[in-house]
Amino acid sequence: MSAALLQALRETVGAAQVFTHDDPGADLSAWEQDWRKRARGRALAVVRPGSTAEVAAVVRACAAAGASIVPQGGNTGLVVGSVPDESGTQVVLSLTRLNAVRAIDPANLTMTVEAGCVLQNLQEAAEKAGFLLPLSLAAEGSCTIGGNLATNAGGTQVVRYGNARELCLGLEVVTAQGEVWHGLTGLRKDNTGYDLRDLFIGSEGTLGVITAATLKLYPLPAARLTAWAAVPTLDAAVSLLGLAHQNLGAGLTGFEVMGQFALSLVDRHCPTLRVPLWTDSPYCVLLENSDNESEAHARGQFERLLETAFEQGLVSDAVVAESLAQAHGLWHIRESIPLAQAEEGLNIKHDISIPVSRIPAFCAETDALLQREIPGVRLVNFGHLGDGNLHYNVQAPVGEDAKKFLKEEESRINGLVFDAVARYDGSISAEHGVGSLKADHLPHYKDPVALGLMRAIKQALDPQQIMNPGRVLVRP
Amino acid sequence: MSAALLQALRETVGAAQVFTHDDPGADLSAWEQDWRKRARGRALAVVRPGSTAEVAAVVRACAAAGASIVPQGGNTGLVVGSVPDESGTQVVLSLTRLNAVRAIDPANLTMTVEAGCVLQNLQEAAEKAGFLLPLSLAAEGSCTIGGNLATNAGGTQVVRYGNARELCLGLEVVTAQGEVWHGLTGLRKDNTGYDLRDLFIGSEGTLGVITAATLKLYPLPAARLTAWAAVPTLDAAVSLLGLAHQNLGAGLTGFEVMGQFALSLVDRHCPTLRVPLWTDSPYCVLLENSDNESEAHARGQFERLLETAFEQGLVSDAVVAESLAQAHGLWHIRESIPLAQAEEGLNIKHDISIPVSRIPAFCAETDALLQREIPGVRLVNFGHLGDGNLHYNVQAPVGEDAKKFLKEEESRINGLVFDAVARYDGSISAEHGVGSLKADHLPHYKDPVALGLMRAIKQALDPQQIMNPGRVLVRP
Numbered sequence: 045m046s047a048a049l050l051q052a053l054r055e056t057v058g059a060a061q062v063f064t065h066d067d068p069g070a071d072l073s074a075w076e077q078d079w080r081k082r083a084r085g086r087a088l089a090v091v092r093p094g095s096t097a098e099v100a101a102v103v104r105a106c107a108a109a110g111a112s113i114v115p116q117g118g119n120t121g122l123v124v125g126s127v128p129d130e131s132g133t134q135v136v137l138s139l140t141r142l143n144a145v146r147a148i149d150p151a152n153l154t155m156t157v158e159a160g161c162v163l164q165n166l167q168e169a170a171e172k173a174g175f176l177l178p179l180s181l182a183a184e185g186s187c188t189i190g191g192n193l194a195t196n197a198g199g200t201q202v203v204r205y206g207n208a209r210e211l212c213l214g215l216e217v218v219t220a221q222g223e224v225w226h227g228l229t230g231l232r233k234d235n236t237g238y239d240l241r242d243l244f245i246g247s248e249g250t251l252g253v254i255t256a257a258t259l260k261l262y263p264l265p266a267a268r269l270t271a272w273a274a275v276p277t278l279d280a281a282v283s284l285l286g287l288a289h290q291n292l293g294a295g296l297t298g299f300e301v302m303g304q305f306a307l308s309l310v311d312r313h314c315p316t317l318r319v320p321l322w323t324d325s326p327y328c329v330l331l332e333n334s335d336n337e338s339e340a341h342a343r344g345q346f347e348r349l350l351e352t353a354f355e356q357g358l359v360s361d362a363v364v365a366e367s368l369a370q371a372h373g374l375w376h377i378r379e380s381i382p383l384a385q386a387e388e389g390l391n392i393k394h395d396i397s398i399p400v401s402r403i404p405a406f407c408a409e410t411d412a413l414l415q416r417e418i419p420g421v422r423l424v425n426f427g428h429l430g431d432g433n434l435h436y437n438v439q440a441p442v443g444e445d446a447k448k449f450l451k452e453e454e455s456r457i458n459g460l461v462f463d464a465v466a467r468y469d470g471s472i473s474a475e476h477g478v479g480s481l482k483a484d485h486l487p488h489y490k491d492p493v494a495l496g497l498m499r500a501i502k503q504a505l506d507p508q509q510i511m512n513p514g515r516v517l518v519r520p
Numbered sequence: 521m522s523a524a525l526l527q528a529l530r531e532t533v534g535a536a537q538v539f540t541h542d543d544p545g546a547d548l549s550a551w552e553q554d555w556r557k558r559a560r561g562r563a564l565a566v567v568r569p570g571s572t573a574e575v576a577a578v579v580r581a582c583a584a585a586g587a588s589i590v591p592q593g594g595n596t597g598l599v600v601g602s603v604p605d606e607s608g609t610q611v612v613l614s615l616t617r618l619n620a621v622r623a624i625d626p627a628n629l630t631m632t633v634e635a636g637c638v639l640q641n642l643q644e645a646a647e648k649a650g651f652l653l654p655l656s657l658a659a660e661g662s663c664t665i666g667g668n669l670a671t672n673a674g675g676t677q678v679v680r681y682g683n684a685r686e687l688c689l690g691l692e693v694v695t696a697q698g699e700v701w702h703g704l705t706g707l708r709k710d711n712t713g714y715d716l717r718d719l720f721i722g723s724e725g726t727l728g729v730i731t732a733a734t735l736k737l738y739p740l741p742a743a744r745l746t747a748w749a750a751v752p753t754l755d756a757a758v759s760l761l762g763l764a765h766q767n768l769g770a771g772l773t774g775f776e777v778m779g780q781f782a783l784s785l786v787d788r789h790c791p792t793l794r795v796p797l798w799t800d801s802p803y804c805v806l807l808e809n810s811d812n813e814s815e816a817h818a819r820g821q822f823e824r825l826l827e828t829a830f831e832q833g834l835v836s837d838a839v840v841a842e843s844l845a846q847a848h849g850l851w852h853i854r855e856s857i858p859l860a861q862a863e864e865g866l867n868i869k870h871d872i873s874i875p876v877s878r879i880p881a882f883c884a885e886t887d888a889l890l891q892r893e894i895p896g897v898r899l900v901n902f903g904h905l906g907d908g909n910l911h912y913n914v915q916a917p918v919g920e921d922a923k924k925f926l927k928e929e930e931s932r933i934n935g936l937v938f939d940a941v942a943r944y945d946g947s948i949s950a951e952h953g954v955g956s957l958k959a960d961h962l963p964h965y966k967d968p969v970a971l972g973l974m975r976a977i978k979q980a981l982d983p984q985q986i987m988n989p990g991r992v993l994v995r996p
Contacts, residue, residue, distance in 0.1 A: 151877035225969040232907040234947040242718035293812030294770030336769030401627035471710035493701040504980035
């Protein structure tokens with residue numbers, strides 16, 4: 045059976061675009077190993093179609109053979125959603141050869157791109173045409189837009205521009221039956237039926253394969269300024285966010301929070317970086333103000349905001365970057381936290397969201413709970429406060445073996461954190477998705493009626509259960 | 521059978537909240553007649569539950585009896601989607617008693633409201649709390665938020681804030697089985713599964729009943745200014761839109777276009793209104809600039825924009841409203857077009873969208889086509905140019921009997937316009953939805969794979985086909 049399928053795949057995309065373990069010198073690890081090295085699978089084959097029609101033909105061949113398909117873009121996902129399982133029966137469908145920018149429409153403020161385009165290339169193509177593609181995240185140098193959409197990626201500008209979902213107007217999708225839905229609309233308004241676009245976005249390849257998308261573009265801001273502020277409490281950070289919304293309006297394009305311990309790790313492990321204002325404050329905040337007018341105007345707004353915040357006791361000290369280089373430096377500190385944390389040792393990662401108003405109480409309660417349960421535990425707390433999204437990571441107490449700590453405590457700590465998240469009406473996956481890493485947790489934390497609806501939709505669109513099975517929803 | 525159902529409904533919501541034609545002095549016309557008086561149905565009963573639990577019980581009772589349900593809010597829809605058919609067997613489920621604002625969360629910038637709340641009441645509740653609920657449309661004094669979400673309403677501020685869908689974070693929904701999905705999240709980020717929210721939004725009551733929603737709020741702008749500009753061509757209007765995006769950024773909260781004939785009707789039929797600048801230009805444009813800083817700042821931005829536009833030949837003349845009263849007056853002219861048009865006589869209405877960049881070519885081609893086919897036909901063209909959304913309405917030639925014209929020509933003119941829309945990659949329903957008025961058109965203009973996916977979802981979530989049958993999708 046698998047020989048016949050491989051033959052069919054080779055006929056579809058050409059033998060040079062089908063990779064198997066039987067190839068001389070075969071090394072499929074780039075496709076089989078997940079980004080965080082949490083799981084290593086074994087594929088029947090890796091197939092790299094060169095067009096939407098070829099993607100459709102691959103899906104039809106797999107469907108005819110009853111073989112499962114694992115769509116893959118840049119393979120930078122964090123929840124083990126884009127690598128095959130260990131069965132050796134799954135076909136990895138790599139989209140990276142579909143990497144054309146099909147069109148940029150300046151007057152419509154849209155660009156139409158193929159799924160395999162690397163995000164950073166799209167940001168640059170947009171900028172070259174005079175526009176901003178606002179999706180921006182750590183993996184942008186290697187992740188693909190198809191993966192960004194399949195996982196509804198978030199990132200650092202969500203507070204202004206929304207997630208990947210909000211940046212997408214239209215999709216081209218290959219269904220689980222190998223048909224092509226031509227939904228590449230550039231329309232801002234289209235009320236002719238159910239919102240299929242948003243259903244495929246965030247479905248992590250379990251309902252079909254996104255092959256192209258039409259994305260929103262924005263005018264390039266005239267200036268972008270960054271400020272760094274020390275805040276006395278998390279409550280103050282939340283109040284500062286409200287003040288920033290009020291004063292900057294849509295100019296507020298970034299609002300990140302960083303706990304003192306997280307910044308201490310950057311200070312310790314990244315000696316070339318000078319972390320400002322962290323020693324005397326429990327939290328620091330990074331703000332970005334994008335202005336359509338001028339740098340002087342942006343700076344005036346920023347200074348008024350910080351002055352008011354200082355007067356209200358929301359900020360104890362602050363700096364506004366004087367140059368682009370300084371601004372990049374401040375963002376670089378924020379982005380170095382995961383690396384510094386890895387240097388400190390293995391840790392238990394969480395990607396949670398909580399209503400912004402309840403974050404201070406959530407952190408106070410959960411910090412205390414974890415300290416009670418595991419004395420000496422260290423919390424690396426940072427994230428996109430503007431979106432209510434925290435990367436609430438847990439590091440072993442000083443001196444403890446991190447590997448042993450993870451093995452023994454990860455499951456219990458996940459339970460404690462997720463239960464707390466549930467008490468605060470939060471989400472156990474804010475921006476990373478479910479994949480297979482969190483699929484088992486969903487039945488405990490997701491509304492049962494919602495789960496039932498999801499299963500009904502999965503069954504309706506992929507009755508053969510061949511699209512990325514076991515991801516998002518555990519196998520029936 | 522129907523007697524047993526009526527009995528069950530009375531036990532569920534109380535006899536006083538069940539209305540039938542057998543009641544003494546019964547008049548169900550407010551629920552049975554659609555807003556535009558295109559169709560009059562006959563209900564088995566009108567039921568007004570007072571809570572989500574009662575809505576669920578009503579749906580279960582109807583499901584047990586195999587009776588169809590027609591959810592209804594303010595009954596202001598324009599596509600005959602919320603009134604019963606003529607069979608006398610359908611139950612109208614009126615949501616108007618679910619009209620509580622459940623919560624306003626200032627720090628999270630959200631409000632949680634019940635489906636039956638009138639939109640204007642919600643705008644006022646938000647403003648009282650110091651925030652803006654940006655959804656705004658002509659029917660806001662009587663439409664309900666449940667209906668706005670069920671139809672993914674658009675309106676006048678979509679260019680900045682998006683449609684109803686983009687303003688909603690969470691939903692509470694009663695499924696076709698009478699279960700309650702508790703999805704009232706106030707989270708900006710939640711990637712734990714399929715996007716059920718956006719699936720129910722815009723599904724026009726055919727998949728379930730929206731009973732409550734959590735909506736996004738925004739800071740109130742410090743100032744809102746309105747300008748009115750005469751433009752030499754539709755091309756110039758599109759270029760002016762691009763310039764406004766560039767100069768005002770997110771401050772651009774409104775961009776409406778109005779054709780000369782549309783304005784001439786306001787001039788003729790609304791003698792108390794003084795329509796500016798319309799006599800010498802084929803189109804006028806209404807722009808709104810919302811500013812988080814000050815009126816002086818907004819005015820400066822506006823003046824610079826219009827100056828540049830004037831220099832580039834995009835604007836031949838313009839006025840900026842000097843007061844709030846003047847601004848309201850300009851908007852009032854725009855909003856009087858449908859009324860003035862009705863005074864002129866019956867007409868054929870279209871609610872279409874086209875990629876903004878292609879609107880000038882679409883209008884040139886379609887205007888000429890209609891003139892060729894029906895000499896003397898008059899085009900009342902106006903709409904939300906910022907969203908690519910035109911109300912491209914067709915009025916009988918001078919002196920012709922409008923009723924006769926509609927009867928003889930409506931179907932042919934719809935076909936001509938819709939075919940042109942399809943050639944320009946547009947949508948035959950931008951913001952009004954499908955209802956039963958356009959359900960027959962969908963199979964001709966919607967991608968067949970998309971239609972197949974929609975049918976599969978409908979079958980999966982409402983296998984009994986009791987939720988607003990025949991709307992959006994024609995009966996199988």
